[in-house]
Amino acid sequence: EKKGINEIRQAFLEFFESKNHLVRPSFSLIPKDDNSLLLINSGMAPLKPFFAGTQVPPKKRMATSQKCIRTGDIENVGKTARHATFFEMLGNFSFGDYFKKEAIRWSWEFSLDHLKLPPERIWASIYEEDDEAFHLWRQEVGLPEERIVRLGKEDNFWEIGLGPCGPCSELYFDRGEKYGCGDAACKPGCECDRYVEYWNLVFTQFNKDEAGNYTPLPNPNIDTGMGLERVACMLQEVDSIFEIDGMRVILDNICERSGVAYGENHQHDISIRIITDHIRSITFMISDGILPSNEGRGYVLRRLLRRAARHGKLLGLNQAFLYLLMDQVVEKFHSGYPELMEKQEMIRKVILVEEDRFQETIHQGSEMLSAYIETMKSKGQQVLSGSQAFRLYDTFGFPLDLTKEILEEAGMTVDEPAFKAEMEQQKTRARNARSEAGAVGWKEDPLTILTAVPQTNFVGYDSLAVSATV
Ligand code: ATP
Ligand code: MG
Ligand code: MG
Ligand code: MG
Secondary structure: OOOOHHHHHHHHHHHHHHOOOEEEOOOOOOOOOOOOOOOOOOOOHHHHHHHHOOOOOOOOEEEEEEEEEOHHHOOOOOOOOOOOOEEEEEEEEEOOOOOHHHHHHHHHHHHHHHOOOOHHHEEEEEEOOOHHHHHHHHHHHOOOHHHEEEEOHHHHEEOOOOEEEEEEEEEEEEOOHHHOOOOOOOOOOOOOOOEEEEEEEEEEEEEEOOOOOEEEEEEEEEEEEEEHHHHHHHHOOOOOHHHOOOOHHHHHHHHHHHOOOOOOOHHHHHHHHHHHHHHHHHHHHHHOOOOOOOOHHHHHHHHHHHHHHHHHHHOOOOOOOHHHHHHHHHHHHOOOOOHHHHOHHHHHHHHHHHHHHHHHHHHHHHHHHHHHHHHHHHHOOOEEOHHHHHHHHHHHOOOHHHHHHHHHHOOOEEOHHHHHHHHHHHHHHHHHHHHHHOOOOOOOOOHHHHOOOOOOOOOOOHHHOOOOOO
16 A cells, blocks of 8 residues: 555645645646756756746646756766656646745655654755744754754755745655665765655745845745655655665666676676666657757757666667567556656657667677677787777767776777777867857756767658658
């Protein structure tokens, strides 16, 4: 009788509906009229016009469950228990209506009465100067002082450039010592997986002007975000978000296809978790009309897909498999997201074409590497040059560790510092190109992913053009 993700999502929306919120389905992952953002990365992102006051909201209180993509978290995915590139953010919003007191009180009420979390394991963080929030946690909720942590601007103050901004208060759940780093000073805010931040309450109460002044807003806003997968992980008492209902089936399917067991080898586990995550991102992105390409959102999609395919290779999956794994995502999530079912055949085709193309580039790369190896042998050389390794990577999407692995079999190595220098140069080139094209990031850095995408001679989706109308 542990709550599944569909139940948690529904309970959240019903709770805020009972508090007079207008419940709206998730917005698309593609931002509308907002070129400051590549992909929707929070519940508030599609609601920005209501916060900024450029549009009038249909109601002053709203609640959503929003599909989010955070490529900025990609390095963490598979390594921490709590980061995904795709996740659902449950949020309640006030556009100049209720404020801190209600936001805090309701977050507590929902955590206890509906999520049934043991109160003694909940902690709150506040912005160090936000005494109002401190008193609310103490008096309204009765949270003991020892479980209220003051954090600095870096963690608990939300602002992007100029305009509306304000302090945050986060709710943390103590998953217990076994998930801790062992440090005696470990508390909420620590990078380890013991205290999981599950809900962030943002109190948008200031306006920051060019002179750096923070002026109180006449009608402050509330913007909250709760990670559905993290809550499910806590309630279902599993080790990571990849083992919750809806994710575990995907994970098991990967194990079944590859014949690799979960929980036996650290590197394999990382690969399994990465694929489990990326296939959700890929499926949802395509269902929202994004197609693989060499720029922008399509680039992110291509990168995620190739990364998943490459981790498949590390598990011994050498044939296309992601297009089959996709069915699991559709099956588990279509009740919340009907567009998945409607677009299933199209999604399958897009993934398969891209996977096949990747297999082909990998094949071409292998041939080129074999040729390099032959030449090196004939010259009595042992170390592949950085520029050659980079060429394999850049032209054929050939990852460095694969290059190394193949070289190793021939008793050879690669000049890694030179390879990294080439990578850096390419990053700088891409960064310059992007800054000319204008900013794309907001709160995270899509550059980290965009610049790491291998270049290919992409010829287009001719074969899909007829059926892939989105
Ligand atoms: P963290 O510090 O753990 O990286 P965050 O402070 O960056 O999280 P917020 O921007 O406050 O996260 O987002 C609101 C909520 O969304 C978080 O409290 C968390 O529950 C969830 N969330 C954020 N990033 C992720 C992610 N990459 N995967 C899954 N859930 C996430
Ligand atoms: Mg984060
Ligand atoms: Mg945080
Ligand atoms: Mg946060």
